[in-house]
Amino acid sequence: MESLFLLNFILYMAGVQKALLESVGAKDPLFPRRLSGKTLVLEIDGLRKTFTNNGLKVEVLKDLKCSIYSGEIVGVVGASGVGKTTFLHMLGTLDCPTGGKIFHFGEDVFSWNDTKLSKFRNKELGFVFQFHHLLPEFSALENVMMPCFVAGESRPKAREMAKDILAEIGLEKRFDHRVGQLSGGEQQRVALARAMVRKPRLLLADEPTGNLDERTGEKAAELIFTLNRRYGTTVVVVTHNLALASSMDRCIGLAEGRAVELNASELKGFGVGRIS
Numbered sequence: 285m286e287s288l289f290l291l292n293f294i295l296y297m298a299g300v301q302k303a304l305l306e307s308v309g310a311k312d313p314l315f316p317r318r319l320s321g322k323t324l325v326l327e328i329d330g331l332r333k334t335f336t337n338n339g340l341k342v343e344v345l346k347d348l349k350c351s352i353y354s355g356e357i358v359g360v361v362g363a364s365g366v367g368k369t370t371f372l373h374m375l376g377t378l379d380c381p382t383g384g385k386i387f388h389f390g391e392d393v394f395s396w397n398d399t400k401l402s403k404f405r406n407k408e409l410g411f412v413f414q415f416h417h418l419l420p421e422f423s424a425l426e427n428v429m430m431p432c433f434v435a436g437e438s439r440p441k442a443r444e445m446a447k448d449i450l451a452e453i454g455l456e457k458r459f460d461h462r463v464g465q466l467s468g469g470e471q472q473r474v475a476l477a478r479a480m481v482r483k484p485r486l487l488l489a490d491e492p493t494g495n496l497d498e499r500t501g502e503k504a505a506e507l508i509f510t511l512n513r514r515y516g517t518t519v520v521v522v523t524h525n526l527a528l529a530s531s532m533d534r535c536i537g538l539a540e541g542r543a544v545e546l547n548a549s550e551l552k553g554f555g556v557g558r559i560s
């Protein structure tokens with residue numbers, strides 16, 4: 285009898301605790317996600333970035349907070365010059381914050397030395413630059429093989445990996461073309477393949493459909509979604525493309541150096557759809 289009472293009491297307290305957590309969750313939008321067992325991939329708190337040029341300070345990001353969870357595909361939107369590329373570069377550890385913290389998979393990676401940070405970047409992160417930054421003296425295939433070489437893969441294995449991903453994005457007839465012999469859209473797709481070839485845990489893409497016509501852009505977006513679904517890759521995509529932004533799990537808007545969660549009806553107010 286006494287043990288039955290004890291069991292009921294424990295169940296009651298568990299119920300009270302759950303209700304309490306849910307009521308806290310209603311105030312803090314992040315809380316229910318933690319409750320549903322999602323893992324934090326990026327935790328960004330009080331992020332600041334200030335550039336100084338000729339003594340002139342440009343405060344781009346000010347006290348930016350947001351969290352991104354495992355397996356999510358998240359859009360980052362905002363007017364031109366608001367700081368989307370700056371933000372993505374810091375998520376990709378390509379630039380350091382002026383203040384605040386970014387935790388990657390729970391780790392303060394900016395406290396690591398360069399060697400450890402480079403290894404982490406090569407293994408876990410894929411980056412698609414706004415202006416692709418392919419190596420012009422190499423072919424499409426060689427550009428995509430590059431991250432595999434850095435990771436110590438053999439040449440045949442790197443070739444196989446690079447061929448597979450290029451074929452998946454419709455570039456099987458362009459393996460040996462040098463960068464200058466590819467169209468702008470093809471170059472962007474090669475950049476996407478290079479970022480994806482090692483199946484990173486986190487893919488960061490800066491306007492990956494920006495230079496592509498509608499159909500090719502859709503194919504590139506499809507590949508990103510496939511990677512997300514097949515390998516559980518967490519993806520952060522900067523875009524001005526309304527169709528792409530609308531198909532994300534959620535969108536974060538940047539304005540005045542801060543981040544806000546957006547719903548579909550708010551996207552147009554954040555510069556989405558003006559440029560495809």
Ligand SMILES: Nc1ncnc2c1ncn2[C@@H]1O[C@H](COP(=O)(O)OP(=O)(O)OP(=O)(O)O)[C@@H](O)[C@H]1O
Nearest residue numbers: 335336337342344363364365366367368369370371
């Ligand atoms: N290295 C730098 N030195 C000084 N200012 C910079 C530097 N890099 C970026 N900025 C400034 O920071 C601001 C944000 O730039 P950023 O490239 O992040 O914008 P964006 O939101 O990606 O814009 P777009 O949509 O046009 O690509 C701009 O005003 C830019 O001039």
Ligand SMILES: [Mg+2]
Nearest residue numbers: 368369414490
């Ligand atoms: Mg940009």
